[in-house]
Amino acid sequence: MADLNHMLKLLNELDDQIVGCMRCGMCQSVCPVFAETGREADVARGKIALLEFLSHEMIKDAEAVKERLDKCLLCGSCAAACPSGVKALDIFIKARAIITAYLGLSPVKKAIFRGMITKPALFNNLLALGSKFQGFFTTPVNDIIGSSCSKLLSPLLGDRHLLSLADKPLRGNGTIDTAPGLSGLRVAFFYGCVVDKMFTSVGEAVLKVLRHHGVGIYMPVDQVCCGVPSLASGDLKSYEDLVRMNLKVFGKGDFDYILTPCGTCTSAFHHIWPLMNSGFSQSERETIAMLADKAMDINAFIADKLGVSKAEPAAGAKTVTIHDPCHLKKSLGVSGQVRTVLGANPNLKQVEMAGSDVCCGCGGSFNLQHYSVSTKIGKKKRDSIVATGADVVAAGCPACMMQIADMMSQAGDRIAVKHPVELYAQTLG
Amino acid sequence: MVSQSLKQAFVGIVGAENVMDAEADKHSYSYDAAVLDPVLPALVVRPSEMDQVGRIVKLCNDNGLPLTVRGAGSNLSGGTIPSKGGIVLLSNALNKILEVNEEDMYAVVQTGAITAKFAAAVAAKGLFYPPDPGSQAVSTLGGNVAENAGGLRGLKYGVTKDYVMGVNFFDVEGNYCKSGSKTVKCVTGLNIPQLMVGSEGTLAVMSEFILKLVPPPQAAKSMMAIFPDIMTASRTVSAIIAAKVVPCTLEFMDNFTIGAVEGFAKVGLPTDAGSLLLIEVDGHPAQVAEEAEKVEAICKANGCTRIQVAKDAVERNKVWEARRAALSSLARLRPTTVLEDATVPRSKIPAMMQALDKIAKEYKLTIGTFGHAGDGNLHPTILCDRRDKEEFHRVEKGVDAIFEAALGLDGTLSGEHGIGLAKSRWMEKETNRASVLFSKRIKAAVDPKNVLNPGKILGE
Ligand SMILES: Cc1cc2nc3c(=O)[nH]c(=O)nc-3n(C[C@H](O)[C@H](O)[C@H](O)COP(=O)(O)OP(=O)(O)OC[C@H]3O[C@@H](n4cnc5c(N)ncnc54)[C@H](O)[C@@H]3O)c2cc1C
Ligand code: SF4
Ligand code: SF4
Secondary structure (H helix, E strand, C coil), rough: CCCCHHHHHHHHHHHHHHHHCCCCCCCHHCHHHHHHHHCCCHHHHHHHHHHHHHHHHHCCCCHHHHHHCCCCCCCCCHHCCCCCCCCCCHHHHHHHHHHHHHHCCHHHHHHHHHHHHHCCCHHHHHHHHHHHHHHHCEEEEEECCCEEEEECCCHHHHHCCCCCCCCHHHHHCCCCCCCCCCCCCEEEEEEHHHHHHHHHHHHHHHHHHHCCCCEEEEEEECCCCCCCCHHHHCCCCCCCCCCCCHHHHCCCCCCCCEEEHHHHHHHHHHHHHHCCCCCCCHHHHHHHHHHHHHHHHHHHHHHHCCCCCCCCCCCEEEEEEEEEEEHHHHHHCCCCHHHHHHHHCCCCECCCCCCCCCCCCCCCCHHCCHHHHHHHHHHHHHHHHHCCCCCCECCCCCCHHHHHHHHHHHHHCCCEEEEEEHHHHCCCC | CCHHHHHHHHHHCHHHHHEECHHHHHHHCCCCCCCCCCCCCCCCCCCHHHHHHHHHHHHHHCCCCCEEEEECCCCCCCCCCCCCCCCCCCCCCCCECCCCCCCCCCCCCCCCCCCCCCCCCCCCCCCCCCCCCCCCCCCCCHHHHHCCCCCCCCHHHHHHHHHEEEEEECCCCCCCEEEECCCCCCCCCCCCHHHHHHCCCCCCEEEEEEEECCCCCCCCEEEEEEEEEEEHHCCCCHHHHHHCCCCCCEEEEHHHHHHHHHHHHHCCCCCCCEEEEEEEECCCCCHHHHHHHHHHHHHHHCCEEEEEEEEHHHHHHHHHHHHHHHHHHHHHCCCCCCCCEEECHHHHHHHHHHHHHHHHHHHEEEEEEEEEECCCCCEEECCCCCCHHHHHHHHHHHHHHHHHHHHCCECCCCCCCCCCCCHHHHHHHCCHHHHHHHHHHHHHCCCCCCCCCCCCCCCC
C-alpha cells in the first residue's frame, strides 16, 4: 500500500475539487460513454457524486466505485465543456490512484506495469520477440490500412484488427544527439511506446522533418514510457518509477523543446506530470516544471516554430479528413496547427468530418476492459470519416490511429490512417 | 428496499441489464441540479419501449411504490430527487422523433428526446422549435414539459406550454391515455395537455408529445447595450416594450456578473458598467432593420453609455458568448452555486434588484444577478461553499428572503425552474389555501395512493 499520508493528501485535494461540481449535468452532452449507455454513473457528474460519497462516508464498496471509475475514457471532454470549471479528468486520475492504493493492483496489471513496462530492457526484448513471431499468428486483411487479424489469438484480442509491430523499433536507430543546424533550434524527441514499436514510420517522419529544417536532435534510446497507462490504472508506483527514469534521461534540459508525436505523451509532460508530482523531491519537481514548459506537440512545433507555407491543392490531390485526438485538442488546445501542417501538402485537399473532436473511443485500457462500448463509439467515428469520402484520415495520436484502423479495417474501408507529420514529411525532398 | 421478487418483476419487464440496484448506481440517481440533500432510490429502471412504461407504472401502483421519472436530471428544484425512495424511471432511452410534419407544422416526439437534438432535427427540415432553456444540450422534452421550461426567447415566442398541442401519457394504473390533437385548434374536453405542463411528474408519466413548430425567422440582429446603473437599464426595458417592439431576447446582467464574465471569458465588457442588456430582434429583414434602429435609439435616449450592434455572425456570437458565460463565470468564483428563479412583473425589476441588494447585505451573501429582463425572470445566483454550515444557513435564509421579496412585488416563486421540493412550502403564500387544496384534490383523484413523484409541488 502506498504511503498513507500521500493518499490522505490526494483525498483532500479531491474533496476541494469535487465540491465545485454544481450537478448541472451539462457533461452529459459531451461524454462519449454516456452517449452509448445513458447511465449516470458513466458520466462525470455521476462519478463525482460517487467520489463524494467515497470521501465523506469512507469506502463502503470501493470495488463498485472502482468499477464505475474505470468505465471512463479519460478523454477530458467533460472537463473541457464544464461550465463550472470542474477538472474532472484530474479528479479521476487522482481518484484512481487512491482507490488502487486502497484495493491493491490487480495481478494482471501488476505483471504488466511492475513486471514489464517499468523494466525497459525486458519490455523491449519481449516486443522484439513478438514482432518476429507475429506473422505466425495473424493474417493480413487490409493492405491500405496495413491491418491483420488473428483467429488463433482471438480469446485474447477479440475481433480486433491490429497493426503489426515494426520489424525494427525506432530505437534501433540508436541514440541521436546532434547540434542545432540552420534553424538554431535543438529539440529532444520523445517518441512514446507505440511510435517506437509500431508506427516507426511516424518516428522516421519526425526525424526527416527535423533534419530538413535544420533542427538539432536529441533522441536518447534509454527513454521509457511516459507513465500515463500506469497512472490511468491507478499504479502510482510504476508511474513514479517511469517518470524518474525519464527525468534522468531528459533532466539536463539542453534543448529548446521536447517534442512528441503523441497527444497523450505531450499532455503527460505538460499537464499530468505537474499535476501528479507530490511524490517527487523538490529538485525533481523543478525538472518536471522545466519539461512541462518545453513540451510541445510536433504539429504545434512545425506550424508555430518552423513556420510552413500553405500550398494550393494540385490537380488530382487526394482528400484528407482530420480526427482531433482528445488529449491533443482538449488538453493542449492543438487543432488549428494540424490543419496548417496538412495544408502544406499540395497533394491533399482537406475535408472536415462531423464532430472531428469527438473521442474515437480508444482510451487506452478502456479499449481492453470495455471493448464493446469502445467499439460502439469507434464505429460512430468511422461513420463520420467515411461520410466525408476522404482517401486518408489524419490523427495526431498513435492510440487513436490504432483504434481508427481497427474500426475501418473491420468495416472493410479502404481509407489510409496516417499521422499528420507523415503526410507533411511527404512534401519534403 | 424492494423485495427480490419485486425486483424480478421489473427485470421481467425491461431485462436485467436495465435494472440497477447496486448502491454505487443508486447514488448517481439521488440528486439533480438543485442544491438539496440527496436521497437514494430503491431501484432504477430504464425502459426502452413504451409498453414497458405502462407495466412499470402499474407495478409501482399495485405495490404502493413511489415512482419518479428522470429525464436528464437537470432541473433546479429537486424534482427528480426520489425523496420517498422507490423507483426512478429513466426516460432517456425513449427518445425517438416519430414524425416531423412540414405541411401542418407539428412534430410527434418521445419524452426522452434531447431538446437541442430535437430542435436541430426540425431545423434540418426548415422549421423552428423556439423553447431553448440554457440546459437544452442535455434536457429532455419530457423534463421541459413537466417543468414548463422557458428560455432566452420567451419574451417573443413564449415558453414550452405555448408549443404543447398534445400529450400522451400513462395514468397511475398503467393505462395509455391520449390528449390533445394535431390540429391547431382543438377544444375537445378538459385541457389535459396543459394540465400536464408543469405537473412535474405528479399526475402521470408522459410518453409522447405533439409539439407545435413555427417558421424560422428570416433574419436577426443582436446588440449589447451598457448602462451606468440598474435603473436606466430597467427603464429601457419598459421603454422598448412600450414602443411596441418585442425583441425575441432581452437579457440582463448586473455589475457583479459583468465583472465575473470579464474575469473569466474576457469578451471586452466594461467592468465599471452598472448593468448590461443583451437584445436580439428577429423576423423579416426589413422589420429587423427597423426594429434594431428603434431599439438602439431607445437605449441611447434612456441613458445607455455604449451600444454595440453586431455587424455579422462573428460579432453576434460574441454578444451571446457574454450571455452564455454568465452562469459559468459566476459558478467558478465559489464552490457552490445556488441559482434562483425569482420573477416579478417587468416594471418591478428595479425594486427587486434593490431588494436583492438589501438581502445580500443583511445575510452577508455574494449574489450575482442575470436573467430574462424582458419577462421579469431574474436569476439571482448565490455563491457560497456548502461545506461551511454557518454560511449555508445564511444562504437558506437569504433564499427565503428572495421568495418573500418576489411575492411582495406581485411576483412568482418560479419563472421557469419549477417548484419541486425546493419551494413546495411556499405554494400557499403565492396562491392561497383553497387553491392548494384544489390542486391536492386533483392529485388525489388521479393518484390515490400518492405514487407519482410524491412530495413534489404540493408538499406532504
Ligand atoms: C445550466 C442549467 C441551465 C438551465 N436553464 C434553464 C432555462 O433557461 N430555462 C428553464 O426553464 N430551465 C432551465 N434549467 C432547468 C432544467 O434544465 C429544466 O427544468 C429542464 O426542463 C429539465 O429537463 P430534464 O430533462 O433535465 O428533466 P429532469 O430534471 O429529469 O426532470 C424534471 C421534472 O420532470 C419530471 N419528468 C421528466 N420526464 C417526465 C415524464 N416523461 N413524465 C412525467 N414527468 C416527467 C421529473 O419527474 C421532474 O419532476 C437549467 C438547468 C441547468 C442545470
Ligand atoms: S458539467 Fe461540470 S459542474 Fe456540471 S455536472 Fe458535469 S462536472 Fe459537474
Ligand atoms: S473523461 Fe470522457 S469518458 Fe470520462 S466522464 Fe469525462 S467525457 Fe466521459
